[in-house]
Amino acid sequence: MGWGVWPLWGSVITLPTRKHKNRSGAHCFGSLSVNAMRICARPFFNPPLEERMDLSTLTNSQLIAFAFGVNGKKAEEAEQQFFPRHGEHFAMDWHSDPLRSRLDAAMEIQKRMALSQLPTMTSPDAVKEKIRQIIGHESFESFWVMFLDSQNQVITTQKLATGTLSQCSVYPREIVKAALNNNAAAVILAHNHPSGSTTPSRADELLTQTIKASLALIDVGVLDHFIVTRTEIASMAQMGLM
Numbered sequence: 001m002g003w004g005v006w007p008l009w010g011s012v013i014t015l016p017t018r019k020h021k022n023r024s025g026a027h028c029f030g031s032l033s034v035n036a037m038r039i040c041a042r043p044f045f046n047p048p049l050e051e052r053m054d055l056s057t058l059t060n061s062q063l064i065a066f067a068f069g070v071n072g073k074k075a076e077e078a079e080q081q082f083f084p085r086h087g088e089h090f091a092m093d094w095h096s097d098p099l100r101s102r103l104d105a106a107m108e109i110q111k112r113m114a115l116s117q118l119p120t121m122t123s124p125d126a127v128k129e130k131i132r133q134i135i136g137h138e139s140f141e142s143f144w145v146m147f148l149d150s151q152n153q154v155i156t157t158q159k160l161a162t163g164t165l166s167q168c169s170v171y172p173r174e175i176v177k178a179a180l181n182n183n184a185a186a187v188i189l190a191h192n193h194p195s196g197s198t199t200p201s202r203a204d205e206l207l208t209q210t211i212k213a214s215l216a217l218i219d220v221g222v223l224d225h226f227i228v229t230r231t232e233i234a235s236m237a238q239m240g241l242m
Contacts, residue, residue, distance in 0.1 A: 198234035
């Protein structure tokens with residue numbers, strides 16, 4: 001029994017593997033089962049692991065093969081679905097392809113890691129990047145609140161609403177209740193735009209002012225409201241909309 005290094009979007013997870021030879025005589029690592037799915041296909045892209053690899057140097061298909069342990073043909077097929085051409089949609093259906101389920105699992109791991117790291121963040125830019133990692137890839141609009149103490153340190157971050165592709169119903173009374181439960185002195189609001197635009201809508205502006213007025217009744221400030229996409233995050237405070 002050996003130890004194989006399994007990368008998931010920049011993180012390295014070590015899993016037990018068994019090394020052997022396949023029919024062609026090439027070395028390969030044995031099967032690892034996740035929900036009865038075979039992660040290791042033989043043969044697959046297996047670069048030297050003596051030192052940490054710069055994943056940015058891999059082609060799309062190499063990265064897919066290395067991350068998911070699939071052979072070259074499967075990696076090339078997945079590349080066409082993971083990286084659609086302009087005008088096409090993300091084509092992989094998780095119901096029909098286990099790679100989509102594994103991709104979703106990897107993204108969920110990244111989200112949970114970012115959530116666990118938020119309380120240790122001290123730089124505003126670092127906080128914004130963690131928020132982007134947490135909600136930027138969600139397919140539907142969701143509304144999150146970061147609760148802060150009197151020193152503006154993160155107490156916890158919670159999702160308080162999930163909506164559709166273009167809207168999300170948020171109830172200020174739920175935010176007030178959560179702020180009291182967490183003994184927060186201030187909050188930072190955040191929600192994603194699956195459309196890819198970081199421009200706040202008029203509804204976003206009105207909601208922000210309503211939440212501010214509601215929280216002011218219990219002496220809790222609203223420091224900012226982030227609009228998040230897959231690649232960007234915009235601050236309504238910096239836009240002068242707070």
